[in-house]
Amino acid sequence: MSRLLGSTALFATLMIASVSQGLAQTASDTAQPVTVAAGDLRAALDQLADQFGLQLVVQGDLSGIESGALIADMSAREALQNLLSGSGYGFEFVSDDSVIIKPVTTTTGDAQGQVILPEVVVTATRSRRSIATMSPSVVVIGPDQIEAQSAKSSDITNVIRNNVPGFMFDDQSLISSTETFRGRDVQVLVDGIARNTPLRNSSRILSMIDIQQVESIEVIPGSNAMNGDGATGATINIITKTGEVGKNIFVVDAHAKSYTEDIGESFSPSLTLSGSGGFGAVDLAASITGSNTGNAYDGYGNQVPSDAMLGQGGFDNAEDLNVFGKAGVTLAEGHRLFLSSEVVRFRQDIEYYADLSTDPVSVNYDSPYLAQPLEDESQYFTAGYEFDFGKIGIGDLKLFYNDSYKQAARAEYSATHNPGLVSLASNGAIEDPLGQSVIDTVKYGVKLSTDTNLDAAYEGLTLTWGGDLTFDDVKYETVSGRDIGAPMEQEGHAIFAQLSAPVTKYVDLSGGVRYEEYDLTVKDFTRPSYMRYNGGTPQQILLAAAFTGGETTYDAVTYNASAVVHWTDRIDTSFSYSEGFSVPDVGAYTRRAGLSGTSIPLNFNDIDVEASKVKTYEVAARYDGTDFRSTGAIYMSTNERGDNYDSSKNKLSQEKERIIGAELTGEYDISDDTYVGALASYVEGRYDTNEDGDLDSWLPNNRIPSPFRFTGYVDSYVWGDLNMRFDGTYTAGRYKIEDAKVKPSLVFNLSGNYPLLGGTARFGVENILDTSYENPAATALRGYSVAGHGRTVLIGYRREF
Numbered sequence: 001m002s003r004l005l006g007s008t009a010l011f012a013t014l015m016i017a018s019v020s021q022g023l024a025q026t027a028s029d030t031a032q033p034v035t036v037a038a039g040d041l042r043a044a045l046d047q048l049a050d051q052f053g054l055q056l057v058v059q060g061d062l063s064g065i066e067s068g069a070l071i072a073d074m075s076a077r078e079a080l081q082n083l084l085s086g087s088g089y090g091f092e093f094v095s096d097d098s099v100i101i102k103p104v105t106t107t108t109g110d111a112q113g114q115v116i117l118p119e120v121v122v123t124a125t126r127s128r129r130s131i132a133t134m135s136p137s138v139v140v141i142g143p144d145q146i147e148a149q150s151a152k153s154s155d156i157t158n159v160i161r162n163n164v165p166g167f168m169f170d171d172q173s174l175i176s177s178t179e180t181f182r183g184r185d186v187q188v189l190v191d192g193i194a195r196n197t198p199l200r201n202s203s204r205i206l207s208m209i210d211i212q213q214v215e216s217i218e219v220i221p222g223s224n225a226m227n228g229d230g231a232t233g234a235t236i237n238i239i240t241k242t243g244e245v246g247k248n249i250f251v252v253d254a255h256a257k258s259y260t261e262d263i264g265e266s267f268s269p270s271l272t273l274s275g276s277g278g279f280g281a282v283d284l285a286a287s288i289t290g291s292n293t294g295n296a297y298d299g300y301g302n303q304v305p306s307d308a309m310l311g312q313g314g315f316d317n318a319e320d321l322n323v324f325g326k327a328g329v330t331l332a333e334g335h336r337l338f339l340s341s342e343v344v345r346f347r348q349d350i351e352y353y354a355d356l357s358t359d360p361v362s363v364n365y366d367s368p369y370l371a372q373p374l375e376d377e378s379q380y381f382t383a384g385y386e387f388d389f390g391k392i393g394i395g396d397l398k399l400f401y402n403d404s405y406k407q408a409a410r411a412e413y414s415a416t417h418n419p420g421l422v423s424l425a426s427n428g429a430i431e432d433p434l435g436q437s438v439i440d441t442v443k444y445g446v447k448l449s450t451d452t453n454l455d456a457a458y459e460g461l462t463l464t465w466g467g468d469l470t471f472d473d474v475k476y477e478t479v480s481g482r483d484i485g486a487p488m489e490q491e492g493h494a495i496f497a498q499l500s501a502p503v504t505k506y507v508d509l510s511g512g513v514r515y516e517e518y519d520l521t522v523k524d525f526t527r528p529s530y531m532r533y534n535g536g537t538p539q540q541i542l543l544a545a546a547f548t549g550g551e552t553t554y555d556a557v558t559y560n561a562s563a564v565v566h567w568t569d570r571i572d573t574s575f576s577y578s579e580g581f582s583v584p585d586v587g588a589y590t591r592r593a594g595l596s597g598t599s600i601p602l603n604f605n606d607i608d609v610e611a612s613k614v615k616t617y618e619v620a621a622r623y624d625g626t627d628f629r630s631t632g633a634i635y636m637s638t639n640e641r642g643d644n645y646d647s648s649k650n651k652l653s654q655e656k657e658r659i660i661g662a663e664l665t666g667e668y669d670i671s672d673d674t675y676v677g678a679l680a681s682y683v684e685g686r687y688d689t690n691e692d693g694d695l696d697s698w699l700p701n702n703r704i705p706s707p708f709r710f711t712g713y714v715d716s717y718v719w720g721d722l723n724m725r726f727d728g729t730y731t732a733g734r735y736k737i738e739d740a741k742v743k744p745s746l747v748f749n750l751s752g753n754y755p756l757l758g759g760t761a762r763f764g765v766e767n768i769l770d771t772s773y774e775n776p777a778a779t780a781l782r783g784y785s786v787a788g789h790g791r792t793v794l795i796g797y798r799r800e801f
Contacts, residue, residue: 031073036083038069042143043247044083045101046800052076052097055755057721059102061142062089063216064121092672098721098755102672124189124218124237126226126449127464127498128394133508133564134220135574136622137633137663139164141217148723151751152764152794154255154270154291155315156211160236162713162727164219165663165681167234168705169731169745171778172789174207174348174374175312182221182637183659183683183704184233184614185582191240191340192449193382193400196230197441199474199488199520200587204406206236207315208344208376210289210322212253212272215241221663222616223580223637225514225558228468228494231580232614232637240340241276242326243285248277255762255796259789260770261297266316266792268293286325293318298360298787299772305354306369308361308786309778310418311408311437313374318348334388339381346376353412360774360787371410372436372479378404395450395466402443407479410436413533417782420530420541422478428529428540434480439587445470445492464498464512476587483525486549486590486604491519498560511561518611522549522586522604547590550604556581556611572622581613614639630666658695659685659704674716682708684736698736701780705742708732724752731776742780745773745788759799767791 036047042062049056054076067083074082080091080099090104121128122140131138141163149159157170157179168180179186188195188205195205218237227235251274259266274287296304296316307313321344328338350373355364384398411418422435448466455461470492476485498512530542562576590604620633637659661683669675684707686695713727726748733744748771751764770791778786 031075034070034072034074034079036070037246039066040244041065041067041083041087043244046247048079048083055098055758057098057100057723057755058144059100061144063142100717100721122218123192124220124235126466126496127451129500133500135562135576135618136572136620136631137221137618139219143215146211146214148753150211151753151762152749152766154211156209156214157206159211160217160219162711165665165679166221169709169777171309171781172775173309173312173314173778174204175309179206180703181233182635182661183685183699184637185230186233187227187231187235189227189235189237190380191382192237192398192447194227194230197443197474198229198583199472199490200439200476200485200585204376208346208378209238210324212274212289213240213287213324215239222578222618222635223614224578225516225580226496228492228516230582232582240324240326241285242328243276243278243283245278245283250275250801251798253796253798255794257792257794259297260791260793261301262295266294266297281330283328289322291320297790299767299770299790300787303363304787304789305361305363306348306350307409307411308354309782310411313348313409317351318346321345336386339383342380344376344378348374350374350409356414356417356784360785372407374409375407393450393452398447400444404441406439408437417784420532422484423529423531423540425528428543429531429538431531431538432478434478436479437484438477438479440475440477442473443470458501461499461501465496467495469493474587476591482528484528484591485587486525486547487523488586489521493517506566508564514558517553517555518583519553521551522590524549545602548603554583554611556613558613570624574620576618578616579613581611583611610641612639612641627669632664634662636660655691656688656693656695657685657699659683674714676714679711701734701737701740701742704734705776705780706731706734722752722754726750740783742776743774745776747771747773759797762796764794765791
């Protein structure tokens with residue numbers, strides 16, 4: 001019956017999305033007074049749509065395109081022609097009041113059918129660089145792409161994965177440990193401020209960012225040190241929304257999602273209220289999102305365990321609240337003060353423990369969960385000053401304060417996967433009922449970035465310079481406040497300089513250096529005792545032990561250089577070298593110090609801690625044709641010292657590594673209304689296990705869950721202005737590690753958007769065929785089989801006022 005209901009729900013969704021155009025209201029095409037302010041093209045189009053009662057469907061990304069003012073009597077067609085003139089976009093009325101805005105080809109004196117595209121600027125490099133001067137592997141995901149692809153899921157990782165090759169399949173849980181890029185770590189920034197906590201990675205980053213507050217996403221593949229520690233695989237910069245004076249809007253966005261296996265028990269509603277605009281010199285943007293989720297089910301028809309990942313939790317049976325706000329005031333032209341904040345409150349009430357003895361892992365209905373819930377209570381604040389001091393430079397000064405409290409769920413004892421539980425201080429044979437771990441971090445600091453024009457020395461030469469001061473305070477405790485890892489404090493100091501310049505109209509060169517120094521203080525603490533269950537009988541396995549802290553300083557000098565060659569108006573290639581670094585997860589060591597025997601040191605000074613520098617070499621190419629677009633890249637990344645924690649040996653594992661890979665994207669316009677595309681990526685790596693200089697073993701599955709991923713899609717307007725997207729993702733299995741094989745998977749999805757009643761109705765179906773598959777990332781991380789999620793249906797509606 002549940003399968004029948006699932007099919008019925010899918011059919012009903014498609015029927016709702018294809019409402020007849022005959023219901024559309026009629027818009028007048030006669031002349032009327034029109035008043036549109038100069039500025040952002042998308043804002044101008046929205047003003048025009050309000051005045052004529054039009055519904056707009058935008059194909060492409062209008063970010064960065066400006067338009068002039070309109071004050072005249074004219075028809076809607078005349079007004080659209082004026083606004084879109086020279087933008088590279090045209091319009092088509094598909095009904096009396098529905099208009100599609102889409103890229104068009106124009107004829108110039110130099111080329112036939114040349115597409116005029118807006119300049120896209122990337123800020124994650126600490127400067128405002130045009131994407132045309134950067135590697136073709138760099139991707140900027142605009143607001144229209146985000147809105148269209150969030151039709152099937154509100155998880156931001158889905159949007160990134162569907163647009164960027166090299167980003168690994170997510171494990172469908174809260175953690176980010178498997179969110180690897182090119183087999184390495186990802187640094188996540190929000191408006192240029194890092195969310196990572198390297199001293200003890202909290203592993204919940206992207207999953208806690210509300211997609212409703214996101215304006216665009218910048219992805220820079222490869223190692224990169226411009227924003228400090230952590231970007232050995234890629235930098236992902238989330239740009240939040242900013243209000244615009246003269247464009248005051250209020251948005252209601254609601255959706256509900258269910259698994260077709262049991263629609264009632266999995267029913268998950270979500271509501272977002274947001275607004276933006278401004279008055280005078282003040283700009284404002286704010287949003288609040290609340291959601292509640294039910295059970296989750298896999299393709300086998302079974303309920304998915306709420307905590308299949310041993311304490312890391314999931315999205316099911318949870319309450320989530322995200323509040324975002326940003327305010328700015330323009331003091332004078334080129335000078336603006338701003339303040340932004342984000343507050344996250346997440347709680348998952350787990351009902352039952354997971355049974356790790358089954359294949360795949362299942363819900364253990366005989367073992368109710370009676371411990372504390374999984375929680376996330378975090379708040380982030382950023383204040384800044386954007387300036388233009390003429391010859392000195394254009395840039396910004398940011399002060400930030402991040403405070404996060406991330407409480408894990410309790411995981412049951414497992415001789416193989418969870419062999420030790422924190423025990424009471426008064427009795428080492430009794431488990432501490434409040435022994436769940438908590439990562440409590442405070443991170444604050446200041447960042448300065450400035451672009452100085454050096455035209456006097458060489459036309460087009462720009463020097464980007466600045467520095468960072470950061471402070472981290474990390475506490476690794478139980479729920480009751482007992483230290484289970486050493487309290488740590490770290491001060492960071494960095495300066496950087498980057499030169500970029502065009503060399504003739506065919507070549508753009510860039511190169512820079514950054515010096516970083518960290519002063520780490522690891523404090524003394526008493527590592528608690530541990531216990532286990534032996535045949536159901538509790539017993540102590542490790543006495544409490546004193547851990548002696550210490551101090552260390554480690555630094556890194558990193559370099560980068562790139563050359564982008566513009567062979568023609570359509571073909572670019574790039575050659576780049578970049579360095580990034582990461583510091584070891586010291587918290588993981590201090591928690592487990594001594595677990596493998598008394599020979600393991602309980603003194604921080606006995607640990608050889610060094611930053612791991614990763615070098616990336618990349619060759620990339622881009623082709624932008626009239627009907628066909630493609631990018632490709634091949635790369636190699638190496639490091640002499642890793643930054644892993646080896647739990648089997650209870651030591652910091654810093655071995656030599658090498659990773660190679662290739663990425664390819666392509667899109668082809670079948671017609672004005674339909675295009676097809678694909679993304680493909682390959683990655684594989686080896687490392688030196690015995691530290692003799694030879695790369696003798698394959699990297700473990702938790703680094704590379706799958707060597708090959710392919711996504712194909714078709715996007716089309718059907719039945720007028722119903723936009724639909726069908727895609728499928730194949731993730732290859734990995735068989736390099738004996739007795740730890742990861743199976744392949746193939747999943748198909750469908751989504752759609754339709755202008756309705758002044759807003760946009762949307763639907764999405766993930767895993768259309770309700771395929772039974774093994775989640776490669778989750779399985780690779782924990783070493784046991786975790787089933788992927790089954791078919792879900794999402795129905796939503798968005799309306800701007």
